[in-house]
Amino acid sequence: AQTVTQSxxxxxxxxxxxVTLSCTYDTSESNYYLFWYKQPPSRQMILVIRQEAYKxxxxxxxxxxxxxxxxxxxxxxxxxxxQLGDTAMYxxxxxxNAGNMLxxxxxxxxxxxx
Amino acid sequence: DVKVTQSSRYLVKRTGEKVFLECVQDMDHENMFxxxxxxxxxxxxxxxxxxxxxxxxxxxxxGYSVSREKKERFSLxxxxxxxxxxxxxxCASSRDRTSGRVITDTQYFGPGTRLTVL
Numbered sequence: 001a002q003t004v005t006q007s008x009x010x011x012x013x014x015x016x017x018x019v020t021l022s023c024t025y026d027t028s029e030s031n032y033y034l035f036w037y038k039q040p041p042s043r044q045m046i047l048v049i050r051q052e053a054y055k056x057x058x059x060x061x062x063x064x065x066x067x068x069x070x071x072x073x074x075x076x077x078x079x080x081x082x083q084l085g086d087t088a089m090y091x092x093x094x095x096x097n098a099g100n101m102l103x104x105x106x107x108x109x110x111x112x113x114x
Numbered sequence: 115d116v117k118v119t120q121s122s123r124y125l126v127k128r129t130g131e132k133v134f135l136e137c138v139q140d141m142d143h144e145n146m147f148x149x150x151x152x153x154x155x156x157x158x159x160x161x162x163x164x165x166x167x168x169x170x171x172x173x174x175x176x177g178y179s180v181s182r183e184k185k186e187r188f189s190l191x192x193x194x195x196x197x198x199x200x201x202x203x204x205c206a207s208s209r210d211r212t213s214g215r216v217i218t219d220t221q222y223f224g225p226g227t228r229l230t231v232l
Contacts, residue, residue, distance in 0.1 A: 009154065033219070044118075045204065045223040091156055095219065100145050100164065100208065101172065102221060104156040 002027045002094050006105035013082045014113050020067075021077045021108045023092030031097040034068065034075045037104075039089040048090070051075065082112045117141070118224040120205050126230045133192040135227050137205030144210040146188035147221065148172075148180060151202040163188055164210065195231045203227045 003026045013019035025034070032053045039045040051059045051068050058066050063083075067076045079086055092105040121136035137146065145164050149157040149172075159172030161180040169180050177199060181189040188207075192199055205224040 004156075006156075037223075044225050045206075047220045050220070100210065100219065101147070101159055101162055102157075104149075104158070106154050106156040 002096065002103045004092055004094050004103050004105035006090075006092055006108050008108045009106070010109045010111070012111040012113055013079075015082055015084060017082055018078060018080045019082055019110065021079075021090050021092075021110065023075045023077070023105055025073050025075065025092070025094050025103075025105075027073070027094065027096070029096050033095045033097075034066075035093040035095070035102065036064070036066070036075075036077045037091045037093060038086075039091065039107075040085070040087070045091070049077070079110075084112050084114060086110065087112045118205060118207055118222050120203075120224040120227050122227050123225060124228050124230075126232065127192075127195050128232050129196060131195050131231075133195050133229065133231075135190040135192075135203055135205075135229070137188045137190070137207075137224055138186055139188075139207040139222070140186065141207065141209075141222070142185065143207035143222075144185075145208045145221075146182065147206040147208075148178075148188065148190045149204045149206065150174070151204055151226070157204060160190065195229075197231050199229065200231045201229060203229055 005024045034051045036048040038048045049061045063080045065078045089107045093102040118139045148160040163169045163182040179191045204226045206221040208221045
């Protein structure tokens with residue numbers, strides 16, 4: 001079974017600065033998908049970014065980018081120019097190539113301070 | 115926009131009661147999921163359904179059952195609620211990953227139901 005670990009339960013960052021959230025995972029598969037989801041306070045969880053393991057290029061979505069290190073089984077999320085609206089719980093998730101189900105990490109609570 | 119709705123935002127029940135949590139999606143998604151979210155544990159999958167009347171157990175199905183009589187609706191049932199089922203329950207839906215040429219496996223989440231069992 002796959003496991004996903006987020007080692008930082010809480011983080012904070014000053015507005016406009018850059019922050020990196022860590023995620024490691026364990027799998028024996030060679031092809032899979034990785035995701036970062038964001039859950040703002042009292043609001044619905046939404047997808048931030050996804051990465052296919054067979055792609056070497058790191059995914060980017062505006063201010064959000066990932067550092068995918070397949071050999072190290074690491075998938076960190078970098079948020080540039082942090083905004084107050086980035087305050088949320090962030091979850092890293094894994095999906096194997098054959099399935100529809102996600103395995104989530106324990107989450108990182110990010111606070112962006114003005 | 116995809117919309118996933120859940121019947122209640124907050125629910126308080128007593129030990130031993132039968133509890134129904136309802137989830138409805140409006141995007142004709144094949145897949146629907148029920149998770150529970152607990153601090154430090156992230157989201158854990160309770161049950162998954164990939165079609166009407168079809169279901170698969172997730173990581174923590176004990177004490178729960180599900181029903182999917184219509185494609186858009188997925189119900190989670192606590193047959194006899196217990197205090198250790200106090201949690202946030204999240205529903206999600208997604209298109210089957212093999213639909214079309216593009217993998218569209220993004221899961222869309224509902225707002226959650228915070229259930230307290232006294």
